[in-house]
Amino acid sequence: MQTVSLLSFVSVVIVLATSYCDAFTRNDFPEHFLFGAATSAYQWEGAADEDGRTPSVWDTFSHSDERGNGDIACDGYHKYKEDVKLMAEMGLEAFRFSISWTRLIPNGRGPLNPKGLTFYKNLIKELRGHGIEPHVTLYHYDLPQVLEDEYGGWIDRKIIKDFTAFADVCFREFGDDVKLWTTINEANIFAIGAYSEGILPPGHCSTNKLVNCSIGNSSTEPYIAGHNLLLAHASASKLYRLKYKSKQRGSIGFSIYAYGLSPYTNSEDDGIATERAKDFFSGWMLKPLVFGDYPEVMKRILGSRLPVFSEEESKQVKGSSDFVGIIHYTTIYITNSKPTPSLLPSNRDFFTDMGVETIFIGNSSFFTFDTIPWGFESVLEYLKQSYNNPPIYILENGLPLKHDSTLQDSERVEYTQGYIGAMLNAIKNGSDTRGYFLWSVIDLYELLAGYKSSFGLYYVNFSDPGLKRSPKLSASWYTGFLNGTIHVDPPKLSASS
Template identity: 60%
Template sequence: MIIQQVEGAADEDGRTPSIWDVFAHAGHSRVAAGNVACDQYHKYKEDVKLMADMGLEAYRFSISWSRLLPSGRGPINPKGLQYYNNLIDELTTHGIQPHVTLHHFDLPQALEDEYGGWISQEIVRDFTAYADTCFKEFGDRVSHWTTINEVNVFALGGYDQGITPPARCSPPFGLNCTNGNSSIEPYIAVHNMLLAHASATNLYKQQYKFKQHGSVGISVYTYGVVPLTNSVEDKQATARVNDFYIGWILHPLVFGDYPETMKTNVGSRLPAFTEEESEQVKGAFDFFGVINYMALYVKDNSSSLKPHFQDFTTDMAVEMTLFGNTSLENEFANTPWSLQQILLYIKETYRNPPVYILENGQMTPHRSSLEDTTRVKYLSSYIEAVLHSIRKGSNVKGYFQWSLMDVFELFGGYEKSFGLFYVDFKDPYLKRSPKLSAHWYSSFLMGTLHHQSHDSV
């Protein structure tokens, strides 16, 4: 969870703006800026107690790069260091493993201004130095590191569609575009993220792993995918979706290069790895993080492969529609098979790497009932799907439900809810109240859950 979602205290104790702060305050976002969010910066002890009382074994959170290193590099902010030490110590004191993400849509604005952030290879040096600082300061207590969250979504939202920071895009693909190139920049940004991830991971392996015994991974957003028809074309299109969404990130890390379908369809706009870069990237992971919420129907759209006006979607040459619900304004369709499909696909395609499900959960309107039976049914069925995947040989190491409490959602602000705990954002104390799903999840974790059918939940 990024600072805008949970941590809050956006302008306190020496923290400087990230690209998300600037994006939200400039009016790009259709939702409010998360300056306060859940205010975990001041309420972390209360929140850790909630976790401990529930029986949570691990908690996933992000470090705000611009809170720890306000200039993006150089001197550490003592108050930022103190906060993360306090949070990590509180977690470990209660027997809760910290799983830390280093970058979650929140590059320091200083680096974006200086050289363009992720579209410059200068970022590799600065990200590696930032990761080095985190490994050095927190690695004695943190054993699980995710370098970059949702690499694919960050690149597409920020450099193709312009709907997330840094809001770079070009017509006709993006919204209100003023800077950027949707045809090229998403591929450049991902290339640099892969190089930065590999650099940080290899640094950890060389300098820290032997004494800290931790692991480093990267996370990717996934969809379960189904051909719209039984035609050969739709089946091939479905395979392309997996190559473009999953293979874009995982294929270089496992095999040292991008999938052939991407190289063919994107052509010279897809950066090429040098022989040295390929060697650095290949094998630079200890685990992959999977994020999954929903499934899609896929239809071939090869006619979109034209020499002009190309972006990621036209390169992929498909049409995609949501499975079940037709609008993201609704709850997600309950499709647990989609997560199992993804886990087994990764097992079979990418040599069965260790996998953590880093996000999975059900969306509801924020002010809906605390009796969130649809969330309970969703979680129950998806956790069961994870179990089936493990029985089929998937190397799943852990599961994180999104989210512990209602947070500032990146695409829904305070109107959409994923939390096990309701947060009253109109209450000056931001009171947390457990939903039915919190009680169910706690019972599940503690082994006291009474077996019952989904219909009776």
């Protein structure tokens, strides 16, 4: 591929944007609003067996199929200075990344790995030196394999103590330079994918016939794991507030995946089903965090399969997040599914419990998304109205396209400007949204797609030994937007659009 500089796309981007009115710019957002982009440790760092790092469940899981793995990924471990320079040239104000638990604490607990500690200190220093705010996620699916083997990871309450100790190390070592912490990445989808559907590590399931799970119980484990995720978050949050917050003055939050959810028809049944889906997808985690307990509809449907908070646990979980991290990509339609009374509780899973059928709009699926900005605005409006308008950071939003050498990703530009416009509309309508992170800075190893599709603003040539980075049109568009040289017309946000 020919060498392409970031600035060489600017004229193309400006031409693309001229069809939009001078409706909004970066300057229309609140003064302290953060625009950034994101990665995660396993998807970006590579160096899987270097400098003391040991396997996580993600290593084990990714080596069990043919979609590739993160052994090398983008080699961010060795190329972080180059990547931070690209971020600075793009004008990023913040960078979201995660810390590999096994790179920092190879045995899951106990002694630190000096080389892992040095890597993260250097990365944070490099970001700060370029004026980029680090936003750190503690857990992005990569539980130490040794803890999974020892006691089963997130389905055992022992994880609460080990996760809190890991968080303590991170707060102590990095907290003077990190002001934004997310404890758990998209906890709801993690619990569903890892323990009901078997499509995320450690790959537990009992009802998904499309996935070869050797262990699991889809009727109980997602709710046990979800309960322990909330308790681990609350424990780490309590530790931070008691031990570090007064000195470090940071904020700590919890992340969920939030689909836009809309009734498929105008029928009462589909309307009720959509509200139930909102409680299952979002309320499952947010109602305990904001109000101290699970949604009533979940308690009624699940009965004894849903764990119960003690009075003390309820108090600890309630109010434990300074902000909510939202991960949003697309919108789906919801229709009520026919009840299956003959289905025994032991044969149920998250989706049969929820009692709905999901219909992806247009050509969307779990792997490809349509541009549906009105659904994004509806998510932010729902959170404002239903959960006391919490502070929100959009921790992931982006468009996957086939990974190839085509740098003219105009579809991603259209998607991004539409969703940023939808977010601005929500903010003008009172949403306390404080930051936006595009997924992803560069092409990564994607868990569900390997290297076949990508979200990156920068193309990575995975066939090149040097893993050469080249800017896509979207990188230049984002640069122009952040610099105030691109003016964007607000998207049409009605459901009929």
